[in-house]
């Protein structure tokens with residue numbers, strides 16, 4: 432629920448040689464795992480100081496998060512068969528990201544055989560993901576040195592390491608294509624304060640709808656009462672990690688070349704914004720819900736009700752595909768059951784412009800929730816990768832359907848028709864490819880402790 436929000440974030444994908452060494456490692460790192468409360472307290476203190484002094488305060492910390500894959504849990508659990516039984520209804524999690532690749536569009540260059548982690552067997556199987564996030568490079572290095580020693584002591588091996596780094600200069604807070612990221616997040620009932628003037632929305636974050644906590648953390652009320660879990664999952668979340676390589680030169684060229692397929696007022700900047708749904712500085716194409724209050728300080732107070740056919744934010748736009756807001760219920764009437772708590776962190780060197788430099792850069796896409804199937808997978812498969820979404824949008828006389836999400840979806844054509852009469856078809860290949868992916872479970876500290884001590888896990892059913 433509380434983001435680490437650090438400029439330096441390493442991801443270590445670890446393999447346990449056996450149960451004893453896995454448990455030993457867990458015991459050793461247990462005290463270092465950040466709690467939600469301390470993280471949220473720090474974030475509050477940080478925002479208060481920023482508001483008071485008008486710049487970032489110089490308070491610094493390191494935060495660690497740990498999650499276990501299905502194989503990791505089964506390796507360290509005292510009763511592996513019981514854990515497998517407890518997880519029987521969590522099919523995507525048990526199968527793992529590589530087994531789900533085809534239905535998610537992770538094919539061709541993005542297929543698991545090309546992944547750096549998440550598809551390996553034997554000593555290449557990932558059991559744990561350790562996220563180490565720090566405000567400064569020095570703090571990160573110091574922490575990593577300690578963690579190296581713990582890994583060596585317990586003979587834990589590393590399958591892969593990623594170095595997430597906030598971009599700098601004008602690109603600070605932006606992803607590699609140049610668009611501001613990390614703007615829209617769900618609000619969480621009983622965790623975030625409600626706006627007294629607008630029921631159902633988060634205070635100070637206009638447009639952030641409050642969602643039941645059980646959508647993101649096990650053991651609490653969910654939107655549909657469908658997020659039941661064994662008691663040992665209480666206060667934990669399922670985690671998606673995707674290493675998404677971005678071809679920035681390719682994207683830049685495609686939005687320049689794509690302009691020729693439009694009539695009206697189109698240029699590369701506008702076409703790029705149409706594909707994302709926001710301009711590079713984060714300004715949305717969507718008109719605000721209220722003309723008086725506007726988009727709010729987060730520039731997030733819009734719901735597309737005033738734009739059903741996509742004349743402002745085309746249906747192809749990444750932010751509309753992944754969070755259709757008021758139209759989310761089109762498929763199943765459960766608009767609040769498909770939200771993602773996202774943590775996107777760029778990796779790799781900043782792109783300097785010009786032709787492709789061949790360097791590996793992209794986004795560490797991480798999200799949390801209590802259903803991989805209803806949240807991440809539904810968004811990726813049925814919204815981003817489906818050219819019939821939303822249903823009913825492709826009138827019979829139209830030759831080109833809504834197309835796919837051009838940021839994270841499949842290649843193919845998409846029609847764009849804007850309010851000023853500008854219209855055309857965009858046809859682009861994929862400029863984001865998956866180079867690693869896994870599903871993991873982020874347990875509560877008490878469950879981590881039971882696992883570390885080799886004790887039995889409580890498995891009465893919880894949640895509603």
Ligand code: HEM
Nearest residue numbers: 606610611612613614615675750753754794810811839863
């Ligand atoms: C390299 C890959 C990606 C890039 C460059 C990217 C870029 C962006 C940008 C620029 C925004 C707008 C900022 C904001 O509203 O916070 C955004 C929002 C969002 N993205 Fe992505 N994204 C990527 C991958 C993904 C994936 C894999 C998913 C899920 C399947 C996803 C889901 C979302 C969601 C749910 C939002 C918020 C939409 C809203 O609430 O309006 N993104 N992304």
